[in-house]
Amino acid sequence: MPELPEVETIARSLRPVLVGKTVLAADLLWARTLSTPSPRAFKQRIVGQEILEVSRRAKYLRLRLSEDHLLMHLRMSGDLQMKPGRPDPQKHDRLILSLSGDCALVFNDTRKFGRVWLVRDPDQVVAHLGPEPLSNGFTARLFHEALGSRHRQLKPLLLDQTFLSGLGNIYTDEALHLARIHPQARSDSLDQDQVERLWEAIRAILQEGIRRNGSSIDWVYRGGEFQNYFRVYDRKGQPCPVCGAAIQRIVVGQRGTYICPDCQPRE
DNA sequence: CACGAGACCTGTTCGC
């Protein structure tokens, strides 16, 4: 589930309960969940550190600790939950951090794609990322230049985290529909008006996603409600909310992609 | 550089 709005929602909910707590123990239940350092070094280093700050960068959750930074990426099926006491490991739990205040932070991840890093410098992990779409530095002018410097299909480029960070499959489709642009349009073919529409749409869609606490789909429920407001995503055959035409599912860059054939013509 | 295929994983849904 986790794209930018979902990770932002998690960061906001965890911040007030995590800040000020100290890590008392670390239980790693699936070794590959930990990217770095080794399990032994991880436990040794993290125990005793206090959580000073909880933030988000793109789809990464960042915990600033007394000495290190703990970064987490939920990938496709990761989930983070606070539990009281010393919870027994449940199915698909991959890492449990026991905290002061008799509670625990549990990383649960069905598909095992999620990753955790404990590093001195967070740039070791997030330096390669493109701009935050909601930051002041991400201007329409900059976006225009960046799009023009490449010759790629739009959707795969928007999903490329080194180009722009935070968008995933849902919010990209939603933004492209709002901007009325076909996902396979070439990045350097957009005119000024299209670029501005897309820039505005990306920011509006992400902000709406955050306002609605993200999307909750399938067995992973987090209390978000944006899934009730999808314009096109996962709505094959249903009417476009703008023009009523039947929404189509196509494949772009190996990802399922939803479009309105009338609102998003292929030039 | 752009792009597709395959890998990494488990679970659910679809189609015959």
Add this chain to the structure above:
DNA sequence: TGCGAACAGGTCTCGT
């Protein structure tokens, strides 16, 4: 009912 295929919110690496 059964059973394999297709699909799922992400990213990485390899080959063309």
